[in-house]
Amino acid sequence: MNPLLELLKKEVAPAEGCTEPIAVAYAVSLAAELLDEEIQSMKLCLSGNIIKNALGVGIPGTGQSGLPIAAALGAVIPRSHRKLEILSGLSPDELEAANRLLARDVLQVELKETPEKLYIEARLQGPTTDVLVVIEREHTRVTKLLRNGEPVEQGREKADCEAEVVDDVASQLTLDGIYSFATEVALEDIEFLLEGVAMNKAISEEGLRGEYGLQVGRKMAQQSAVNLFGQDMATGIIAATAAASDARMAGSAMPVMTTAGSGNQGIACTLPVIALAERIGADEEKLARALALSNLVTVHIKQYIGRLSPLCGSGIAGGVGANSGIIYLMGGSLAQIKRGVQSTIASLSGMICDGAKATCALKISTGTNAAIQAATLAMNDISPSPSDGVIFDEVEDTIRNMERLVQEGLANTDSTILGIMLSKSGKET
Template sequence: MVNLLEVLKKEIVPAEGCTEPIAVAYAVSLAAELLEEEITGIQLFLSGNIIKNAMGVGIPGTGQTGLPIAAALGAVIRRSHRKLEILSGLTAVELSQANAIIDRKLLAVELKDTPEKLYIEARVQSANHRATAVVAKEHTNIVLLEKDGIPINIQKDKGDCGEDEQLSPEDYAVSLEGIYEFVCTTAFTDLEFLLEGARMNKAISDEGLRGDYGLQVGKKMSQRSAVNLFGNDVANSVIAATAAASDARMDGSAMPVMTTAGSGNQGIAATLPVIKLAELMGKSDDMLARAIALSNLVTVHVKHYIGRLSPLCGSGIAGGVGANSGIIYLMGGSLDQIKHGIQNTIASLSGMICDGAKSTCALKISTATNAAIQAATLAMNNISPTDNDGVIFEKVEDTIRNMERLVQEGLAATDETILNIMLSKA
């Protein structure tokens, strides 16, 4: 039997920094903790998607970007028990030690020839020992841990509902009817924990609106000036608040975010439009928690078919579809109108590619949020595309399911092309 509350608790977890480079730091830390000697070398073997999503993103508390500093920090701080919050509490001494590892050229990175989209293999060397940690499929899912070639028993936290706990495929293939019924009938006390994530994501949004982070997409959209064509309306306030959180996160803010399906930007894209709209509409905590639950579960549902890491922008497409569902729910829409909204959003965003984690993610998220609002407006007027329109099918589940076909058949070489283009600039 599908346990959607368990899915929510597994897929909605806090993280500090972009999850791909942070997962690299986590893997390096796992291996480094097995050594008691000074580290003499770090070798990373990474899937293309990990490299693509870690090249240009800011690393919290460092003022630096990319894989080298993330990996070096993992070797220094050795706090793997913090998982995706491993960099929390980073000190100036630790940062200096990590930079020394980079300066000594102890780090080597290679592209791993693997069909696995999310693959991190960290080999850490000391004078007399070598330790290896492999994380795959999900950002904290350890598949191998060994010292000097001898496997180490991997201990799972008892009762842990974190990302590394595997759920069955049926938990992710649940129908929209099942999701909607869960959202409408589950006790508020069971969903109340989602409000902590709402507070966390709103805090980094507020920080993005205050500071000069990244491209300042959200901040500039929210400011009234002669060069700002956006009005002071509900839609623009929602878009600006959402983009601002991504501005701050991608530029290395040390503030945590509540992730969805392994991505902080997905968490931002799926929840902040709902959070901001609920605030502007004066909705209750009960209504907000249910809308966030719906948005997150729809996002996870779409991601099940797109893939954990993908040539398609999960934050824009899956997060946008999820946000659209939450927006319609807050507006009093029916299940049929939510289905209309999903069709409208996919029709608008299905071609958005992922070219890595970086400052322009805020632009994509702002575009997706705008599309979600537009799609919700049409849906509330009972308007949606038909099966004569492109990749849209008569049944919304078929539309979602065929996103997997689009990725696997139509975009099979896209990731490699994107990565080659990015690497050609180095």
């Protein structure tokens, strides 16, 4: 299989609910299945980024938000094989069982001091058994599975080997290579991307109908005396994209197609492309190739800003990915796509991530607007010059230096943001 196709198939996957708390539920479910007896204690040790992205987000089908209910659901739902779709089909009885478990006060959550941005350690204890599950670097990458101190099959070696192969492919991505792949790959190989079109459109339409979160997309789409937005194409695209995030962050039980481990990134990099394709009448092949481009560009950007990061992956990486797909649909060249990437990064590079919550829809709407704006400039052969801020002459240098911005310039940003968030509830560490 073509390495880029393999990467694309791995990085584009369905999920129900925000991937950080759902990954916690997955880890706890693995542990509970191995425990196979009454839970007497449940301890979670989590990286700051996991806590940051799970504090305020709605959990599908529960009417609740945050880590406790996600962890408790994992403990009572024996469906770890569903991975990030573990909450699909959640029943009232399962929700009641999870709430009963929380009422027993068996859950303890601690901040884990670790260099890994994505780290989940779940330890469950029963009368005779102790189970430890560790997930690192990726939301379903199990690196440790111990029962009473003894390793259980499917642990570290297999996960490490698979991750190294994918990391190697991702680390060698370039816009040139992505463009060549997206425009030359056989259509039947990327038709699976069209499965995500119906999925992401459905949650967008739900967000436009319902009063979810801040109703960013819904209010942009509605015409009223207090709405300064018109009914133009750009507004429709931005509203459709933001509405999906409105619904998802408020706990909609509808699944989304994720990109690089994030549903909001999947929304941000695909829905603008889907919405534009509909409006200009692009055929399925053109849409599939545009989605291959937008998804892989998003993965490329994420390789440098990090799987979990002080920078907003949905706004920045998703916005850059959407911009590339938009330009392709508009008939733009590779050179114009590179111009668009430069302008989108120039516009969005300072957008921070302060967790998964209702205001993600605001950031996604901003990112989509920037993508459309940058595409308009690119199609007119306009882009920033190397004398402008973080922009370099070569687009790959601009992208690579996003890593330097994160590692050097924003080294303490995550801990500061988490401290601010926890201070509101008196839990600052």
